[in-house]
Amino acid sequence: MIQEKITAIIVDDEEKARNILQLLLDEYCPQVSVLSHCKNVPEAVLAIQKQQPQVVFLDVDMPGYSGFQLLDFFETVNFEIIFTTAFSEYALQAFRVSAIDFLLKPIDIDQLIDAVKKTARTMQPEVYNKQLNLIRNNEHNKTLETIAISTSGSIEFVQLKDVIALLADRAYTKIVLTNGQEIIASKNIKEFDEMLTTNSHFFRVHRSSIVNLKQVLRYNKTEGGNIEMKNGLQVPLTKDAKEDFMKKMMQ
């Protein structure tokens, strides 16, 4: 059986990085056919429009225009992007809120093979574009209003204003919503804590819970102190966090 080729372009400002990715693809992902190499965003935009690749390997950290800014050139993205990054907390936040996968450099061969395999599966363009939108928003420093949450098998978009609390469940986190729904996210609570640092409405009241301050009903002094949410949910408040919590509630 002849395997159908996946067309791709590689975008990275460093020549060595482009070459090594090409070498890795040639050897371990022969189904990928690289149409061109681009060293910056403008070149990439031209190449994408001209060559219509199925996949774009896109480095995030480039001088001038970051990889994320490529998104500004397309209202809807009808190719799949495999982001690559040599790690920065900043890029991480974008991937966190959008639940989009990425490859870390230097690239691990197994992860590369996995990422390429995933592109072969049919992606849902609408969901994918919604996720990319969250990256765009993050890039433009917009207030974090919606986050994408990857659950077992699907991506859920959650409006932060609808969140009552986030509760730790070992490696998972249970997100309790105002409509009574609960979402089990495959991320631990610390990751949500870091994701939500930019949103002043969320506060880590305990090592196993984060609450939306706007959904707090009252603070009960009994039993060492706990917080009652508007939906009746009760969460404990750590001694160390009490002072900060009270301050935040006063604001």
Add this chain to the structure above:
Amino acid sequence: MQTESPYPIFTQQIKQLVAEKQFTEAVWQLTFLAHQNLHLLQQCIEDIKNDSTITNREFLLQIALLEIEQMLNEQKIEEAEVVIENTIAQCNAINSTQTLVIAQLQKVVLCAFLQKKDEAYILFEQCEALAQSINNVETDIQLAVYGYHFYSESNTNKAGEYIYRALDLAIRHKHVYWQAYSLMHLGTLNTILSNHNAALNFFTESFVLLQQLQLNISMADNLMCQFNIFYRLKEFDKAIACLNQAITLSENCGWEHKIAICYGNLSTVYLQLSKFEEAKQAAEKDIEISHKLNNKFNVGTATYRLGRIETALGNTNSAIQLFNESIELRKNRISNNQLVQVYYYMLELYAKSGDYKKAFEVQSDFIRLKLEILNTEKTKENEALRIKYETEKREAELREARLQHTESELKALKAQMNPHFIFNALNSIQEIFFLGDKRLANKHLARFSQLMRNILSASGKKTITLKEEIVMLDEYLALEALRFGTSFQYNIETNENVDEHTLEVPPMIIQPFVENAVKHGLMHKEGSKTIELNFTFNEAKNILEVMVADNGIGRKASAIINQRRNNHNSFSTSATQKRFDILNQLTTQKFSFKYLDEDALEAGTKVLITLPTDN
């Protein structure tokens, strides 16, 4: 509703007021008339201008200001430019500062229309200085409202300051008219900031006041603002209802350009809903009215909308033609953002129609413009971010001041430890390169960089999850295992009651003990080398207990070897002790470690680390 309102009564009233030299009241009546019937207002103004008995120049200037406002509303830019210059000259001639400020403010608006931002800025500063010199409430309020408009696009913080000042003055001096306006603009500001609920509340509050004052056109403006929110929220039914209501109000008062704008927006909504026939009708209505008003720019915008509709309907050629027309019609005044939108669609259309030469031309324009826009946006965002950052920073500085000293010491210690760790790991990995197995080398390289990332990320944080700490330990030990080969074995065990995802520990707190076990315990040992790590959670005391045990040569023997090699490398231990001391200064709970191998010197080393956890 007011179409048959008695024109003679209005003019008589106004003329009466003029005769009694009650000019302020007369101007107010005219302003009110503008909201009832635009046509009557225009007639009334004509009459006043033709009446040779009215000679008060101040009043005539006020009339000119009213006229300019109409022109700006209808975007009759060239006309407005002439009248403004003339008015400013006359204000100067009769030394009327109050009128001058308003005329200059109108020029600021004009400059903004013409994209002359620098000139607008200088003028606005002049206005502020002038207003200060005359100390008149009405002027101050107007200045604040214009200030809001001036900054609303570039600096929301500043815009907010101005509009709150306007509201404050209006309430204090009981100017309901300006109160309603300020509330409305607070709504638009909140729209810009995406606080949709707050915006809607402001609009409703403002609408009630406007209704009481019967300011029909402002009510229409208000509804158009509300439309904007519903459109953003994708509540299209409500959006359409707002527009229809605004159209009715504007029709009653004869404000045709406003009707045109409403139809334009209506067209956009219908396009969004893929109701192409309705969208087309609305856009054509917009064109018809704008054409009648000789407003080329609006005709251009409406033509662009038609282009979008034709694009959606797949009529490539007519869409291209419409887009080209829309650029031509809006020449000189089209903003980069609008132009880039047109190019965006034309690009695809040309490519679709097979005209690659044109497509390429448009493409390079598109990219050039887009980059320009991105650059300006970046500057704007950076500015906004900087302001936000600075206020937050100031607060944070105060809060952190007392902890700073100890924490910086802590960071320095962490930095001291990392190089040891890094180079040890690098030593281990070096060997793999000589195995000649590309894939294995790549695997371990990726593993090593993963470990480096984790360490870098962790060293900036106060705490990390126990899981992250354990992953780092595992990676570190895996790299060590690579070095020792099959003789080395390690095991990390966490008891059932340890919730590694929610328990948090200071980063790299356990690693030095493990590194010690390897370096001092196992390095010099022949035969099998093992390290056991055991994590237990003491629920009664709320502490995490970590046991690190190796089967190495024991601490005493290690110390002798190190002495002999003149390499008293107990750095890790002393640095670790110092770190524990500092941590204990920061919290009320106690971090500690103790060696449990005092008596069994020959049989390896065992250390118990006690870490308090939040409850």
